């Protein structure tokens with residue numbers, strides 16, 4: 001046990017600013033087991049920025065936003081990938097690693113954006129707007145990606161839209177991301193009416209109140225927030241861009257208008273920055289826990305499978321994005 005204890009003690013040093021000492025013992029058994037299981041099964045854990053710090057900083061091998069996870073998933077050499085994130089992310093990892101076992105610890109870890117549109121909806125849009133390219137946010141099912149011309153993330157959406165060299169695109173399914181991108185480009189954007197249930201709840205009033213309560217605070221927001229929110233912040237970008245902004249600009253006080261765990265994960269690396277924390281939890285991201293990651297590795301569940309014909313077409317849309 002001394003090796004195990006020193007292993008988790010070193011990990012706790014990393015997260016002590018965001019995990020109270022009283023909570024830590026509840027995590028150490030699962031962390032020890034997961035570290036051993038990863039070695040036994042030649043497995044890696046990919047964790048999204050919205051995962052809790054004991055997952056993000058203590059057991060994950062690769063962390064980042066959707067774009068980074070998709071990119072890095074292609075370079076993984078393990079036999080097994082556990083996706084600590086939501087279902088569409090696990091599907092994307094499977095698309096890019098068809099020969100590997102990809103596990104999602106909870107199949108109910110969904111996404112309001114992914115649930116807002118079906119493959120049939122996309123086919124109807126194509127009939128309604130013939131010849132207009134369909135740019136689909138990665139926050140969608142493989143079946144929806146398969147009906148699309150190219151994917152995008154919040155980090156590369158503008159570049160993807162402009163790379164197509166056309167005057168008009170259809171952008172699915174996030175209405176606010178589409179409107180926020182439309183405000184930055186000459187390309188005309190037709191939007192769908194999907195929303196992220198976490199980011200749609202932020203309002204301009206929230207920002208004004210924050211500025212009043214915390215004078216001098218720097219406000220960052222994810223582009224899934226409504227345009228009237230993005231219009232009032234100091235910077236808007238993907239989770240990776242927000243993290244980079246904090247690292248480079250070192251604001252004295254900052255608030256991240258996004259999912260709650262994001263501030264915790266960024267705060268670990270920036271002890272000199274004060275994080276103000278009004279935030280919204282994503283109930284889907286929070287379905288992933290150390291305990292169900294451990295069970296996923298112990299019992300090889302839940303294996304992500306995609307119909308090969310759908311996977312082929314969806315993979316093309318993702319790979320086309322990665323080439324931009």
Ligand code: SF4
Nearest residue numbers: 111112196197198282
């Ligand atoms: S934060 Fe929003 S976009 Fe991300 S998984 Fe949750 S519901 Fe979906």
